[in-house]
Amino acid sequence: MTLWNEFEHDEGSKIADMISTASLIIALRVKVTTFNILSFTTRYSFGILISPPLPDDLSFKQWFTLNKEEIQNLLNAKTYSDANCLLPPPNEEDIKAISTFQASFPIQKAAWVQGTVKLAYGFTKYWTTACVNCYKIVNADIDWIIHCPSCKQQSEVELRC
Structure with missing residues (x-):
């Protein structure tokens, strides 16, 4: 905590x-x-x-x-x-199709949904830079060592998708 x-x-x-x-x-x-x-x-x-x-x-x-x-x-x-x-990966039988999930949404509020992600036209940035410790987005180059403003730790910077 x-x-x-x-x-x-x-x-x-x-x-x-x-x-x-x-x-x-x-x-x-x-x-x-x-x-x-x-x-x-x-x-x-x-x-x-x-x-x-x-x-x-x-x-x-x-x-x-x-x-x-x-x-x-x-x-x-x-x-x-x-x-x-x-948050372990789900069992195969627990994965729902989007149409199945939408039909059961009034009863079931959470589900694993399988699908294909498509980015909106014109969206060109597929990654961001983040703190290695807390994964919060930081505006820094990947070869930098930073003092993260979120977790207050010294950290490397990594690319995240």
């Missing part, structure tokens, strides 16, 4: 102090992005709840206790930065 600005100091210090206790963190009104492989970004009027009071019938602690070893293995393997683990 990366927190910026005032969240780094306020919520970040609370989370750092209690990380060994495996406290529950609930993020409200966030969306998934591809920043730094896969992450969350906040929306207007979002919230972060750290160890909120929960009814006894919710068994998060029990789930964590049962899965603690597997969670530790995933953290040790750094699966949070492995795109194939976070």
